[in-house]
Amino acid sequence: MMNPAEGNTSLFLLSLLLVCPICTSLDTITPEQPLKDGQLLLSNQKTFALGFFRPGSSSHRYVGIWFNQITEQTVVWVANRDAPLNDTSGVLSINGKGNLVLHTQNQTTPIWSTDVSFSVSSTNNSMAKLLDMGNLVLVQQDSQRWQSFDYPTNTLLSFMKLGLDRRTGLNRILRSWKSKDDPGIGNYSFQLVTTEIPQANLYRGRTISSRLGSWTGLRFSGILPGMISNYFNNSFVNNQDETTVMYSTFSNSADPKVISKFVVDESGIIRRSIWQETTWVEYWSFPQELCDKYLNCGPNGYCDQHNLVNFECKCFPGFEPKSSRDCMREKQGVSMCNNGEGFVKLAHMKVPDTSIAHADMSLSMKECEQKCLRNCSCMAYASANESEGGIGCLTWQGDLVDTRTYPDVGQDLYIRVDTVVLEMRHSTNSDSADSTLTYFEDSPSRMDLDGTRRNSNLPLFDLRTIIVATENFSIPNKLGQGGFGPVYKGLLQNGMEIAVKRLSKCSGQGIEQFKTEVALIAKLQHRNLVRILGCCIHKEEKMLIYEYLPNKSLDSFIFDETKRSCLDWVKRFEIICGIARGILYLHQDSRLRIIHRDLKASNVLLDNALNPKISDFGMARIVGGDQIEANTNCIVGTLFGTYGEKTIP
Template identity: 40%
Template sequence: MGKTISCSVLLSLISCFYLLFATALDTITPSKSIKDPEFIISQNGTFRLGFFSLANSSNRYVGILQIETGLSKTLLGFSTYLVVLNGKTEILWSSKNVTNTAPNVTTAHLSDLGNLVLSNGDDEGSSLWQSFQHPSNAFIETMEISTDVKKGRKVEIKSWKSHDDPSDGNFSFGIEPFNIPEFVIWNNNQLYFRSGPWNGNMFIGLILPTVAFSWFSVVADNRQQTFFIGYEDSNHSMLTYCELDSQGEFSERRWDVEKGNWIKSYSINHTDCDVYGKCGEFGMSNSTKRPICSCLKGFKPRNAEEWSRGNWSSGCFRTTPLQCQRDNNNGSGAGQSDDGFLEMKMMNVPAFPDRSSIVNGECKDQCLKNCSCVAYAYDSSIGCMMWSGDLIDVKESSRGVDLYIRLPASELDKGRSSKVIVITTVIAGIVVITISALFLRCRILKHKGRNKRRTQIKDKFHGENIGESSIGVKLQQLPLFNFEELATATNNFHPQEKLGQGGFGPVYKGTLDDGKEIAVKRLSKASGQGLEEFMNEVVVISKLQHRNLVKLFGCCVEAEEKMLVYEFMPNKSLDSFLFDPVKQKLLDWRKRFNIIEGISRGLLYLHRDSRLKIIHRDLKASNVLLDQKLNPKISDFGIARIFGGDENQANTKRVVGTYGYMSPEYAMHGRFSEKSDVFSYGVLLLEIVGGRRNTSFYNKDDLSLLGYAWKLWREGDICGIVDKVILESETYSRNGNEKEIWRCIHIGLLCVQEFAKDRPTMPTIASMLNNEISDPNTPKQPAFTEAPLMSHDVEDRVLLDDVTLTNLDSR
């Protein structure tokens, strides 16, 4: 039961080995050996050294653990120094650089502190090697983490590679003196996290509960240049230890007697804001704000484009030079009176401060005298801290000290007279009162308008007749979001949150108060689609539940605002992968075939398996969304039609859809059915295999991808049709996917035949994809291979392939 605390050396595994062991319970000598599962125990019975295994591994490891928390098995040994041997007495590990002039009396003793000490057998008991100086991923109350600057020695704990692999991982935890001691976490020798300076009682700016890490104490011997982190008071009544996990999280764990297990009492380094230098030079982070990074006052982003994308590593630069810098450039000397300081309350100060023993009142003057000084702070236990050069890793904190940033006078908004302040205050009061009154009136009117709007939409839904049946949806059955809620979730529909743009309008990413991520589809006032398409999508998709159809969470109807709220798809739409020269390399054949199958399952559900037969009418790459694992989900049901009763085909005078995906009978005569969706599916299938848009062939010998595929099909040239990314991938040549790809091209050509009666149904397509129909029909010449669909010029064609068109009369 419990968890092994590897507070000592953690050695790699061997399948069968033994170790030299003495007669004493807590000591190993050269005279005897033990085999797994034998062990030694400290004299007080607290610590045990032996072998153990991890949950998902058959390997055996050496470790020291506290007996109160559970037992493991292990093996250890030594000759003139400490060694681990296998069955052939070959050395698998040794205490490096440890020698002994008296091999017969060397001992390895497991002390009551949990420290395995290798020493000579002399009276002085000099230590040759200690396990406490080579810790693994855990830190217990009897240990110390230290740095000896003079000798260049460090004792630091290292993370495991993974939960079940105790070899050294990427992260390490230790103490760095810098100019003021701090504890830090390194990631592959790169600074990853810093605690802030130690002031004798706490790490400045490190937010911890009162009881968390209350035992932490830092001891600094500045003369000897040695620094220690350890327990201030040992409390053996409470079992406690700290651990650095494989993800770089440093946490405190305590033994819960009732649960019989270790529980995490607190941890640090668990937000993006905690990562060292997240916001770059002169950037400031705050985990409670969105975005978490901002520039200090008087600075602006060095790379505005990257900054807007959420990449803040380039940092910020000063917009107006300091007066002392301008004076130095002019040769007139530093003008300290023209620069001032911006006070920032409760900050975790930047990295690498210079320390001065001067008192608080002199910090400002001292910094002003030095033009390279850009900031200062004061702590009563440390004294003045000053910074020159770039400020890195500035964080707002609920604990910390006041930080003063040096700025030119023009940035400090000084010089306003008291009269201006009084006038501004009075005007602001009047404005606030006026706005409050208008806001209250607007809320009353909006509430009335919202109720009226809901009633209108409810009546519209209940009166909607489709085919032979009346299809209605009660808004009460679908969650309603208010405008303010969605505006907050999308950061007021900020351009940075915009996922894309469709015929309906823009789509934004949002995060609700409960942390759920959503996609908000907002009807644009300039959109060709309106209330009818909005209601149609709510009617259709609210009744559908399938893993290959996007899920609708709810809608918002207020005044002129109409919005739909969907589940968030992190990989956006299929076209953003399929037609992107970089991202398409992520789509090997197996992923593409899974996407082809998923789309077919979604269409099969719409046509045959759902309670209502639904024709999508606008199936295309941009209307197929991809989840985190690249599973496809069909979206955008704004122009879908529900068939009632035994209805199989319908006519319309209003042709809507996307050219390049529309079947000929629908585009020319306004007739649509399951087979018109099948045609769109065939075009999409060929695009997925070929990695090219159907309309990308205009101005070439072939009028479309369909014509191109048809020509190469007749010539038996599969390589000419298939995307080069697939042909060049290792999985293609290794798995022999030629037959499966050829079958998909065959199915695609069957789907795009000119006459609807020749095309297969979705159940037949599903059977062909699964190879249940091994000998499908021979395809006939596809539609639109002799002449273009319409007489638009080339630029119009490419545009029309991406946009859903409405209000077009059929011919």
């Protein structure tokens, strides 16, 4: 009988045969040495492979490039994406004119070709090679004449440029697949728009779906700084020769070779991922929120995603609602030219669509203000470049569209207002997008440097701080998923690592149960109890902020065949004693007698030294000092889940 390990190996080998039956490998394609279905063209270090493949459940075959050293076939480029082969008779060769051509063995009419002009005398010297960065190049006499990087499909790789080459007129655009089974050109595309101030847009057909924004010197305006991973370095060039963006990856001792991809998928989502061990881990995606949708709010309004689920369209200062999403000047006919008008600063904004904006990189912000003030048609201004504290000048004339707020990042946007609005805003000393916008519903309290507020006995974390710390609750930061909500890892600005329990709005737990867990744990001080750092309450959002314990929960060790070997009998006995000490403290030594009622392996967390800490007090109950039993109407269960349950896909 075949054991499970042998079965898994057989399945893996079978999958390889389905992708590439009886593969042999080449290092170059020459006029004398074509590439046939069943053969692979490998890069020098075997990082990438080019060959024939069949995507998903499709019966068609294509020529493509994929990562060669990972277990999941991930295609990054397709030659004949809209002209598939129906069988395995395909051949990729160099024809008499020196071009790469794809045809079947039974006919010479090309299905796909590179279409490059060569001198007749040197066509026999043409050859194709696959570079270790995933770039297929066609070379003639040591001169590169064509490269696949100039004709991307749905994936941007490290060192691949996206955008316009003005010298050749070539515009590199990412276009999604039709489906996971069909690499043909799909509904979505991502490209740089080369207006006076270039910006990156995601399109559905010819209509803008989402706007990633203009380049700010550090990032695109629609990418939060917290979403920029330390793995990537982004580079933007805008000069007389080109308007392009590319990224490169940083390598370190922990990750000597970072395998990454930037993909526009068939659903219209841009995803940046890194391969880690056996799976792709997503580090960033766009769009993520309702406010990322283009023109979600009409002209002269901005999108305020105030509670992470719902959004609200608000009008700029000096404007009032014209409809549910459109805004107009509050006082029609009032002169806005040399009549005492000025500007109101809106902080933490995504600047408006720059397709109608003008730029002057020689101006300071003060000079930018004066330029906009002198031009009676100028509606707003902002810094053109965030680096060096803000340099250059952006000005807008006409309606301002596709603008939104961010929790604690973004640019300053200065809106032109009349003298009445200016005096009103100055009197309230407001420099935020909306003076009524709040992130806490408690009474005034002191804001600490780490982004917390002190209120009674427990630090209250600002929602903006939590969003930045968790990179907007990104999937790579997700530690686990309980029955009532996810848990995320976060990093505060002071360098402290935290675990954030975000209670699901449909969890069934009310504010009283939430307060129970907060109040109880805040009063408990013991080395075998998890330490709470604070909480965050914002409208419907309820979150607990704990110390981060990197070894997660006890069940992740005892039920894992590999990790359980780390727990010898001595360590297991220490863990048992630690749990017992924690329970003894709860039952006997604390100021309040507390019954946990949900003690299990997944609710015991382990620190760096594998010391146990009891967590999850949402179902705990306080009983009297002489009370030996109690009745309850509550349903016992894990309220918040634990971050021992690894659920990253």
